[in-house]
Amino acid sequence: MPEQSPFDLAEGDPFGPHNLPYGVFSTTDAPGQHRIGVRYGSHVLDLSALPSALPAAIHPHAELLTAPTLNPLLAAGRPVWQQIRAAVHSAVTDPTHRDEVAPLLHPLAEVTLHLPFEVADxxxxxxxxxxxxxxxxxxxxxxxxxxxxxxxxxxxxxxxxxxxxxxxxxxxxxxxxxxxxxxxxxxxxxxxxxxxxxxxxxxxxxxxxxxxxxxxxxxxxxxxxxxxxxxxxxxxxxxxxxxxxxxxxxxxxxxxxxxxxxxxxxxxxxxxxxxxxxxxxxxxxxxxxxxxxxxxxxxxxxxxxxxxxxxxxxxxxxxxxxxxxxxxxxxxxxxxxxxxxxxxxxxxxxxxxxxxxxxxxxxxxxxxxxxxxxxxxxxxxxxxxxxxxxxxxxxxxxxxxxxxxxxx
Structure with missing residues (x-):
């Protein structure tokens, strides 16, 4: 049986394209490198690498996505939040992006999740x-x-x-x-x-x-x-x-x-x-x-x-x-x-x-x-x-x- 694509979610998956929550994760090969990710089904999309994969859609905000916490993105304001969200939605739903985006998807079970933002008050x-x-x-x-x-x-x-x-x-x-x-x-x-x-x-x-x-x-x-x-x-x-x-x-x-x-x-x-x-x-x-x-x-x-x-x-x-x-x-x-x-x-x-x-x-x-x-x-x-x-x-x-x- 062929391995299921990470883009093909189970019916009713609550972490589908309408959700796309943000977090911070690290991988076993780079445990000290905290990266911003978006959850998609049972995978995490590495946003720090997305500007390189889809430069036309998200390059203007590359610096925000390479930070080790969500705080720079949080501070950018609602218009930027909406632009990045639209680009992420396209990345995981548009079949023409699959070859570029697939290597950026990490199985959730293989990453470590961290406190996603620095808490102020x-x-x-x-x-x-x-x-x-x-x-x-x-x-x-x-x-x-x-x-x-x-x-x-x-x-x-x-x-x-x-x-x-x-x-x-x-x-x-x-x-x-x-x-x-x-x-x-x-x-x-x-x-x-x-x-x-x-x-x-x-x-x-x-x-x-x-x-x-x-x-x-x-x-x-x-x-x-x-x-x-x-x-x-x-x-x-x-x-x-x-x-x-x-x-x-x-x-x-x-x-x-x-x-x-x-x-x-x-x-x-x-x-x-x-x-x-x-x-x-x-x-x-x-x-x-x-x-x-x-x-x-x-x-x-x-x-x-x-x-x-x-x-x-x-x-x-x-x-x-x-x-x-x-x-x-x-x-x-x-x-x-x-x-x-x-x-x-x-x-x-x-x-x-x-x-x-x-x-x-x-x-x-x-x-x-x-x-x-x-x-x-x-x-x-x-x-x-x-x-x-x-x-x-x-x-x-x-x-x-x-x-x-x-x-x-």
């Missing part, structure tokens, strides 16, 4: 009404589930950009302080309530000017693409530290992202109106007259290969465009490589919850050492196609023992 939001309500009922059973500001602004916090890691990177159980209601004083040691948070992240390309807010209608001019995010959370450390300022050590030890960034333009057919809102919005957040800001992304959460949840991103109360507008309304500037995440994605049904805190009503069990968590997702594309988002996987390793201290 990281902001995490809290934008699922279902998640926020569920958590509020767990922590405040006798009070209001949502804080009074929740439906007036997208709540968020700044995370730690330096601990964002690529899928496949092990996650070491964090040490920290924790205190239960029955403890007389806080204790120190490994988190016993290690959790996941299934989220969707947005990668900023074009920066903005300090003191100039980014409006809802400028979202596409600044956001390059989308990726899956697992914002690992130590619930016991978080519960003891988060009042009065918010998440800190319970979140900052690791956040995992996909190795593939799906261009925003690939998700055009998945755009959908957000849920009906029952509170009036201030003008800078009022999206009634702009492009529908919701995205129909369907997430699957697996622990040790067992599916535990299917969170729907279309149910998010606050959209990514509103998050971006709120993040900059005070004049804060965007930088190339900024990442902002949606917060835990949860839906209204019991099998649509995006973290173990919700799935177990706060009772556990939580993650054990050796557990492996995988997030996958897809969105509707044109002509019934599926647009796959790159998976996010992480395995839990035991907490380290600190020098001179027993952390058991």
């Amino acid at each position: 990281y902001v995490d939001f809290y934008s699922s009404e279902h998640h926020a309500t569920n958590v509020g009922r767990i922590f405040r059973p006798n009070g209001a589930a949502l804080p009074p500001n929740w439906k007036h602004l997208p709540i968020g916090y700044h995370g730690r950009a330096g601990t964002i890691v690529a899928t496949g990177t092990p996650v070491v159980r964090p040490n920290g302080q924790r205190k239960t209601d029955t403890d007389d004083a806080p204790v120190f040691g490994p988190s016993t309530r290690l959790d996941i948070e299934a989220e969707v992240g947005f990668v900023v390309g074009t920066p903005s000017v300090l003191h100039e807010p980014v409006g809802l209608d400028a979202f596409r001019d600044h956001v390059f693409g989308v990726c899956l995010v697992n914002d690992w959370s130590a619930r016991d450390i978080q519960a003891w530290e988060y009042l009065p300022l918010g998440p800190f050590l319970g979140k900052s030890f690791a956040t995992s992202v996909s190795a593939w960034i799906t261009p925003l333009d690939a998700l055009d057919h998945a755009r959908t109106p957000p849920p009906t809102r029952d509170h009036p919005l201030l003008p800078y957040l009022d999206d009634a007259s702009v492009e529908p800001g919701g995205i129909d992304i369907r997430i699957e959460v697996r622990i040790n290969d067992e599916t535990i949840s299917h969170p729907p991103f279309s149910a998010m109360y606050w959209t990514a465009a509103q998050q971006l507008a709120h993040m900059t309304v005070n004049g804060a500037s965007l930088r190339t490589g900024d990442l902002f995440a949606s917060g835990t994605v949860s839906g209204p049904e019991p099998d649509q919850l995006g973290c173990l805190l919700e799935l177990t009503q706060g009772k556990g069990p939580y993650l054990q050492d050796g557990d492996e968590v995988t997030l996958t997702a897809w969105a509707p594309g044109p002509d019934g196609a599926r647009i796959g988002l790159g998976e996010v996987t992480g395995r839990i390793l035991p907490a380290p023992t600190l020098p001179g201290r027993d952390a058991t």
Whole structure:
């Protein structure tokens, strides 16, 4: 039987010509050379070599494609993103290019994937009404589930950009302080309530000017693409530290992202109106007259290969465009490589919850050492196609023992 051509994808492959997500990879013969690639089926197209193969189509942008990270491409702006995307689409679909392009396709199983961009700032939001309500009922059973500001602004916090890691990177159980209601004083040691948070992240390309807010209608001019995010959370450390300022050590030890960034333009057919809102919005957040800001992304959460949840991103109360507008309304500037995440994605049904805190009503069990968590997702594309988002996987390793201290 003749070997199947890498251009001939299986029917329904979610990484077909309508997707074309960007990443960074290396090969075994040059492990220190990081190259920009685009995923096509079960192969990676080496974009650093594409200008030589198809000079007429992509040569003006050769310098962007030979960088070791996506950041120069991210900074180039939407017109360039669209030109390169069109050239890549032609490269993998036009039969006249096959002889030149075929040598540039590497089997996915034979390359190493890396964090695809240098992260500038990281902001995490809290934008699922279902998640926020569920958590509020767990922590405040006798009070209001949502804080009074929740439906007036997208709540968020700044995370730690330096601990964002690529899928496949092990996650070491964090040490920290924790205190239960029955403890007389806080204790120190490994988190016993290690959790996941299934989220969707947005990668900023074009920066903005300090003191100039980014409006809802400028979202596409600044956001390059989308990726899956697992914002690992130590619930016991978080519960003891988060009042009065918010998440800190319970979140900052690791956040995992996909190795593939799906261009925003690939998700055009998945755009959908957000849920009906029952509170009036201030003008800078009022999206009634702009492009529908919701995205129909369907997430699957697996622990040790067992599916535990299917969170729907279309149910998010606050959209990514509103998050971006709120993040900059005070004049804060965007930088190339900024990442902002949606917060835990949860839906209204019991099998649509995006973290173990919700799935177990706060009772556990939580993650054990050796557990492996995988997030996958897809969105509707044109002509019934599926647009796959790159998976996010992480395995839990035991907490380290600190020098001179027993952390058991």
